[in-house]
Amino acid sequence: MWTSEHSGEAPDRRPQAGGHMMSPPRPVRLRATGISKKFGRRQVLSNVNFEVRAGEVAAVIGSNGAGKSTFLNICAGLISPTSGQVEVNGSVGYCPQVGGTFDFLRPSEHFVLFGRGDGLKRGVALARGNEMAALLGWSPDPKVQSRHLSGGTRQKLNVILSTLGGHDILLLDEPYQGFDRGTYTDFWEVIWRLRDSGHTIVVITHMLNAMDKVDQVLDLTPTGNERNR
Secondary structure (H helix, E strand, O other): OOEEEEOOOOOOOEEEEOOOOOOOOOOOEEEEEEEEEEEOOOOHHHHHEEEEEEEOOEEEEEEHHHHHHHHHHHHHOOOOOOOOEEEEEEEEEEEEEOOOOOOOOOOOHHHHHHHHHHOOOOOHHHHHHHHHHHOOOOOOOOOOOHHHHHHHHHHHHHHHHHOOOOOOOOEEEOOOOOOOOOHHHHHHHHHHHHHHHHOOEEEOOOOOOHHHHHHHEEEEEOOHHHOOO
16 A cells, blocks of 8 residues: 655654753654565565655665565555555655656756656756756756767766655665766765755665665665575
8 A cells, every 4th residue: 555645743842851842853754664565476575664754865775686676666656565555745756777768858858848747837947957967967968869878877867857846755766877986976965965955865775885874774685584485
């Protein structure tokens, strides 16, 4: 079951000892409870529980075939779990690992198309797209279609499109594929900026050096008997 909850949690305003007010807790933006997924007879996910709040970055890690992309797709509402529930408090932007762009559209046309889907006017969508591109060290050529972009640059476009709408939650499936070292650093600078402004980011990563950049880690690597299924 996948549900979307748009009402925030009531802040805890109970006074602390000494009469001081407690800081309001940050709302939970994404909660997955008991998520399991089977494809035929193959168990991909088993009873996964996960919770991430506003202003947090969470990394999803695990061995190949551990169900990382499947889990993110369930959180995005793209596929349904076999059992369990996902609750979403806010709007969601999603960046796939591959695909997501159109060969014969220019980057600016992508900005307008996806921006309109998020309810943005043409000028606002173009401005936001170009601003995010600059943060990733890219100045899109207005004449070049997406099919002529390098893999890394095309993935920059995917990242930009997921952020256009200013979504509360960003779900990023290995978004740095093909990035060079400089762009990889720029990417994390963008993520920190989004986190500091209250956004929630969930990112699938294989990069061990990214672990010190996040607030929590969900490891989907099977253990014990799960490996033998």
